[in-house]
Amino acid sequence: MAQPLQPTEGMASIPALLQRNATRLADRPAYREKEYGIWQSWTWAEAEKEVEALALGLINLGVNEGDFVAIIGRNRPHFYWSMVAAQSVGAVPVPLYQDSAAAEMAYVMDHCGARVAIVEDQEQVDKLIEVRDELHQLEHIIYVDPRGLRKYDHHKLHRFIDIQEQGRASYYEWIEDLKARRERLDYDSICVMLYTSGTTGKPKGVVLSNRNIIEASKSSAAFDNLTKDEEVLAYLPMAWVGDFIFSIGQACWCGFCVNCPESPETMQTDLREIGPTYFFAPPRVFETQLTNVMIRMEDAGRAKKWLFDHFMALARRVGPAILDGKPVGALDRLRYAIGNILVYGPLKDTLGFRRVRVGYTAGEAIGPEIFDFYRSLGINLKQLYGQTEASVFITAQPDGEVRSDTVGVPAPGVEIRISETGEVFYRSPGTFEYYYKNPESTASTKDAEGWVATGDAGFFEEGSGHLRIIDRAKDVGKMADGRLFAPKYVENKLKFYPNILEAVVFGNGREECTAFINIDLAAVGSWAERNNIGYASYQELAGHPQVLETIRGHVEEVNRSLADDPMLSHCQVHRFLVLHKELDADDGEMTRTRKVRRGVISEKYADLLTALYDGSEEVFTTTEVTYEDGRKGAISATLKIVTAQVAAVPEQKVAAQ
Amino acid sequence: MLDASEGHVTADGRKIGGVVMEMRNITLRFGGVVAIKDISFDIREGEIRAIIGPNGAGKSSMLNVISGFYNPQEGEVWYKGQKRPPMKPYQVAQQGIARTFQNIALFEGMSVLDNVMTGRIRQMKTGLLAQALWKGRAEAEEVANRAAVEKIIDFLEIQHIRKTPVSRLPYGLKKRVELARALAAEPSILLLDEPMAGMNVEEKEDMSRFILDVNDEFGTTTVLIEHDMGVVMDLSDRVVVMDYGKKIGDGTPEEVRSNQAVIDAYLGVAHD
Numbered sequence: 001m002a003q004p005l006q007p008t009e010g011m012a013s014i015p016a017l018l019q020r021n022a023t024r025l026a027d028r029p030a031y032r033e034k035e036y037g038i039w040q041s042w043t044w045a046e047a048e049k050e051v052e053a054l055a056l057g058l059i060n061l062g063v064n065e066g067d068f069v070a071i072i073g074r075n076r077p078h079f080y081w082s083m084v085a086a087q088s089v090g091a092v093p094v095p096l097y098q099d100s101a102a103a104e105m106a107y108v109m110d111h112c113g114a115r116v117a118i119v120e121d122q123e124q125v126d127k128l129i130e131v132r133d134e135l136h137q138l139e140h141i142i143y144v145d146p147r148g149l150r151k152y153d154h155h156k157l158h159r160f161i162d163i164q165e166q167g168r169a170s171y172y173e174w175i176e177d178l179k180a181r182r183e184r185l186d187y188d189s190i191c192v193m194l195y196t197s198g199t200t201g202k203p204k205g206v207v208l209s210n211r212n213i214i215e216a217s218k219s220s221a222a223f224d225n226l227t228k229d230e231e232v233l234a235y236l237p238m239a240w241v242g243d244f245i246f247s248i249g250q251a252c253w254c255g256f257c258v259n260c261p262e263s264p265e266t267m268q269t270d271l272r273e274i275g276p277t278y279f280f281a282p283p284r285v286f287e288t289q290l291t292n293v294m295i296r297m298e299d300a301g302r303a304k305k306w307l308f309d310h311f312m313a314l315a316r317r318v319g320p321a322i323l324d325g326k327p328v329g330a331l332d333r334l335r336y337a338i339g340n341i342l343v344y345g346p347l348k349d350t351l352g353f354r355r356v357r358v359g360y361t362a363g364e365a366i367g368p369e370i371f372d373f374y375r376s377l378g379i380n381l382k383q384l385y386g387q388t389e390a391s392v393f394i395t396a397q398p399d400g401e402v403r404s405d406t407v408g409v410p411a412p413g414v415e416i417r418i419s420e421t422g423e424v425f426y427r428s429p430g431t432f433e434y435y436y437k438n439p440e441s442t443a444s445t446k447d448a449e450g451w452v453a454t455g456d457a458g459f460f461e462e463g464s465g466h467l468r469i470i471d472r473a474k475d476v477g478k479m480a481d482g483r484l485f486a487p488k489y490v491e492n493k494l495k496f497y498p499n500i501l502e503a504v505v506f507g508n509g510r511e512e513c514t515a516f517i518n519i520d521l522a523a524v525g526s527w528a529e530r531n532n533i534g535y536a537s538y539q540e541l542a543g544h545p546q547v548l549e550t551i552r553g554h555v556e557e558v559n560r561s562l563a564d565d566p567m568l569s570h571c572q573v574h575r576f577l578v579l580h581k582e583l584d585a586d587d588g589e590m591t592r593t594r595k596v597r598r599g600v601i602s603e604k605y606a607d608l609l610t611a612l613y614d615g616s617e618e619v620f621t622t623t624e625v626t627y628e629d630g631r632k633g634a635i636s637a638t639l640k641i642v643t644a645q646v647a648a649v650p651e652q653k654v655a656a657q
Numbered sequence: 658m659l660d661a662s663e664g665h666v667t668a669d670g671r672k673i674g675g676v677v678m679e680m681r682n683i684t685l686r687f688g689g690v691v692a693i694k695d696i697s698f699d700i701r702e703g704e705i706r707a708i709i710g711p712n713g714a715g716k717s718s719m720l721n722v723i724s725g726f727y728n729p730q731e732g733e734v735w736y737k738g739q740k741r742p743p744m745k746p747y748q749v750a751q752q753g754i755a756r757t758f759q760n761i762a763l764f765e766g767m768s769v770l771d772n773v774m775t776g777r778i779r780q781m782k783t784g785l786l787a788q789a790l791w792k793g794r795a796e797a798e799e800v801a802n803r804a805a806v807e808k809i810i811d812f813l814e815i816q817h818i819r820k821t822p823v824s825r826l827p828y829g830l831k832k833r834v835e836l837a838r839a840l841a842a843e844p845s846i847l848l849l850d851e852p853m854a855g856m857n858v859e860e861k862e863d864m865s866r867f868i869l870d871v872n873d874e875f876g877t878t879t880v881l882i883e884h885d886m887g888v889v890m891d892l893s894d895r896v897v898v899m900d901y902g903k904k905i906g907d908g909t910p911e912e913v914r915s916n917q918a919v920i921d922a923y924l925g926v927a928h929d
Contacts, residue, residue, distance in 0.1 A: 035811070036810075147874060148869075266817045
């Protein structure tokens with residue numbers, strides 16, 4: 001890769017791709033959004049007009065080339081247009097997580113020095129006004145939803161449609177400028193800046209160029225044969241690199257349609273109505289859906305339940321093989337076909353997966369049972385491994401080589417090597433340019449030859465050539481006796497139980513492992529309902545003796561399975577407690593992408609952690625909680641320390657005999 | 658007191674118009690029980706007007722007089738500059754007065770959407786036969802009404818339960834659906850009977866937000882009965898205080914809060 005890749009057919013930027021689509025795919029749908037109960041749609045030609053009007057409006061407002069434009073809102077066509085409009089005028093779009101608290105937003109906005117923010121509604125406007133004094137660069141706020149904002153001071157506050165209207169009105173004044181600015185964009189210009197969630201420390205601004213985004217989109221689209229006929233549902237946070245690649249990069253490259261749900265709560269209904277052909281979700285979404293299906297089947301009639309169990313057993317046996325095109329007996333094929341009519345088809349329809357041709361999960365490990373469940377239904381669910389710094393793709397599973405315990409082979413154009421310490425390094429056309437205003441981090445992450453450290457420990461499997469990820473390199477530690485401690489591995493095993501939402505395992509530098517556990521309110525709540533167990537709050541349910549007993553059963557099962565693993569048999573969980581509150585990003589315990597922050601948790605709950613190791617039977621604690629609006633409160637509880645049985649390690653058993 | 662005929666603008670920029678409804682010396686008796694005794698007050702266009710008072714003060718009776726469910730034995734109701742003759746509730750509804758109920762009165766077996774659609778009955782002009790045949794005018798009318806209803810569903814953020822039967826909803830959401838149905842009638846006066854009774858703090862905050870937004874967005878004149886003093890003081894422009902069927906206070910929240918009669922009614926007074 002001595003020669004940097006050059007654009008194909010002069011398609012050097014997202015605005016250029018939009019221009020192309022507006023001509024070639026003029027009448028095909030580009031965006032849909034459900035509003036007022038109806039799917040509203042925009043063709044590529046219409047979308048181009050919307051983007052142009054907004055871009056002219058931004059120039060009219062005084063946005064210069066190189067400015068940063070913050071974009072804060074849920075997935076809506078307006079915000080996708082905003083990103084492309086910002087690019088068109090030579091500015092850099094910076095999407096932020098819309099559920100961030102005002103202080104978090106202030107840090108990012110200040111770091112990039114955004115002059116303009118395009119936001120969704122009153123909630124976001126209020127947050128920005130709250131921190132406005134710290135943000136001396138912020139000049140204009142543009143909002144989409146006017147509700148509740150009528151009375152606000154509108155000197156620096158603008159309605160989205162007004163900016164577009166001003167853009168249309170000043171068409172002849174600025175159109176030449178806009179064209180010139182658009183033409184100045186090349187493969188090296190910045191396409192977008194995305195802030196990483198940061199499990200440790202402050203978020204870092206990852207600068208991705210047009211080359212990064214377009215090359216990553218191009219090669220990944222070829223890998224999965226994506227065409228202009230795909231339908232995707234855009235529901236994942238816009239600030240996340242995946243959404244940018246799927247809903248902007250690949251969508252503009254291939255020319256397929258991006259569908260935006262009506263509201264976050266209606267996502268499931270909208271998913272079903274759209275029936276995407278290309279679908280991406282973190283494991284949590286698949287877990288939740290499976291949990292819901294199982295809860296509903298528990299409530300189903302006996303005949304239906306039997307039918308479901310019978311055909312699911314068959315699907316588990318032959319489904320994945322049929323999906324991979326491997327030989328399967330004629331009788332089983334016939335049975336599977338019947339199952340498809342009676343169970344799989346209707347179920348896939350309900351879940352909204354009937355038309356899924358390519359489905360991906362990434363971000364976290366997915367439970368093998370969950371993974372197999374979807375694949376056995378005939379849904380082509382695959383795993384990929386990626387990160388923001390790589391413009392998503394590092395490895396992906398090709399069709400026909402899909403397994404739950406690997407993350408696949410290097411994606412097209414990606415080189416991977418494993419360092420002596422076991423850390424995974426990669427180099428690709430999608431590799432980010434630099435961290436904004438942070439040369440130290442850039443230097444420590446990306447070397448002169450372009451190799452990037454992932455921070456994950458992994459290895460290539462003999463034979464298949466697939467990459468396996470063990471854990472975050474910095475999370476992997478040593479127990480007091482020097483043996484390997486891999487918390488994530490154990491946590492994932494625990495989280496595969498529907499009753500367990502989240503687990504945090506401790507043991508670094510200690511004799512024994514222990515764990516904090518969060519119950520899954522949907523699953524445990526439904527169990528409580530079926531068993532006539534009354535509870536008034538999350539806290540009460542979490543502390544219920546029978547719940548603790550169930551969780552202990554899960555922990556002991558995990559211990560038994562760990563005992564069979566020679567590498568990690570010593571990581572069995574000796575004691576655990578069920579937390580009285582859900583770990584929450586608002587409290588800083590998780591990142592916005594819902595990864596646990598170990599450091600914060602072990603500091604914040606130091607008293608609980610001590611209790612797990614000092615032999616106490618219960619512990620009283622008070623915890624500060626942050627409500628959605630940023631106010632603080634406190635909850636207190638007495639938590640029981642539960643001791644779990646540790647399974648004997650096979651070798652020791654032999655020795656004892 | 659302000660001049661009855663002229664409007665003014667509140668500190669937060671809302672326009673309050675002239676008097677739209679006036680109660681003149683209303684007395685309501687049930688047999689020997691006097692529920693309301695000689696009460697007069699007015700309601701201005703675009704304001705949020707609260708009626709408060711201890712249990713049994715006659716607040717709901719007052720609301721029922723406004724909505725036409727009870728006809729007072731004495732006194733007059735003036736609406737839009739005209740004296741209102743005794744009316745049936747449906748006639749009052751046709752005049753543009755919509756309400757919600759203290760104990761939710763929705764069609765439990767019907768979906769949220771259908772429930773809200775019933776609020777549009779006043780806007781439906783086509784006859785039974787035309788609607789049954791479902792062609793031409795009836796169809797166009799239904800589409801227009803559905804569009805209006807969808808705007809309200811969007812406004813109150815109940816899209817996710819659009820197709821859910823009301824019986825399956827939690828209490829807080831049912832209250833919101835009731836508000837949606839009342840709004841669907843595009844009322845000129847909206848009567849809310851204890852919109853926040855039985856709600857937790859979060860639900861109360863949501864509901865308060867919606868009441869303010871409705872008033873702000875559509876300029877709907879709102880009359881509400883409420884127990885939660887904090888809510889009343891935050892939401893309303895003017896407050897009528899009732900006790901044992903009598904009016905003991907009337908004015909802005911600040912005026913009412915410092916009114917000795919009101920303090921006595923709420924905190925009790927030592928008899929010595």
